[in-house]
């Protein structure tokens with residue numbers, strides 16, 4: 001049977017109850033969205049398909065909602081469509097209006113009070129459509145990227161770790177549904193701190209009721225990810241790992257074809273590799289076989 005796209009609340013509640021994390025994988029087009037869902041179906045896992053600001057221009061918000069909904073109907077697993085890391089409140093609002101069941105508003109590069117105000121406004125908008133909101137306090141750096149919005153931060157590369165008391169206050173005043181924490185990871189290929197700050201994570205978990213989100217997981221040893229999940233991480237974002245496979249596949253195809261490749265062949269390869277990689281992540285996150293067979 002068909003089912004609509006679900007919000008983070010619906011997809012993370014069982015993860016909270018059973019102590020696993022749901023992977024949030026970045027799509028960029030219909031093919032990659034399909035690969036992510038196919039992998040989750042094979043693993044009988046719930047899945048979060050994410051669209052980030054870099055991917056948004058590929059299809060646009062409305063087309064993305066329509067395409068992901070249509071593709072999700074082919075699978076019998078819960079699928080959440082989530083806007084990742086939008087620093088533009090107007091874009092977040094547009095995503096909610098387009099039918100995104102979940103969004104992340106990221107004002108984490110701004111002072112905490114301003115971050116809370118911007119986030120609170122988005123939560124109020126989201127409540128009208130039943131959508132869920134993720135936000136971040138502390139700052140998971142983007143060492144390899146410079147974006148216009150990062151200019152608000154004195155050093156865009158540098159992460160600021162999440163302060164547990166500030167996190168508790170932030171969740172209370174904003175009413176968000178999930179909190180992204182900065183505990184030593186970094187976005188991109190930069191590995192961040194060698195060891196995650198598990199003590200900090202445990203303290204945040206003790207003070208905060210909503211599910212916690214880990215960004216910048218690429219390159220982390222599976223043991224560290226599993227430990228973070230034991231301590232309360234319920235959503236793990238995966239982007240760079242997938243981007244690298246996409247780029248490598250194209251580069252190999254170009255090399256093998258001596259400067260030319262047939263695009264469809266390369267895209268089919270990308271899909272196969274994305275399915276394999278997404279399945280490996282699902283295994284690490286513990287969401288494998290969490291979907292009980294509903295008997296056809």
Ligand SMILES: [Zn+2]
Nearest residue numbers: 085215216237
């Ligand atoms: Zn992130």
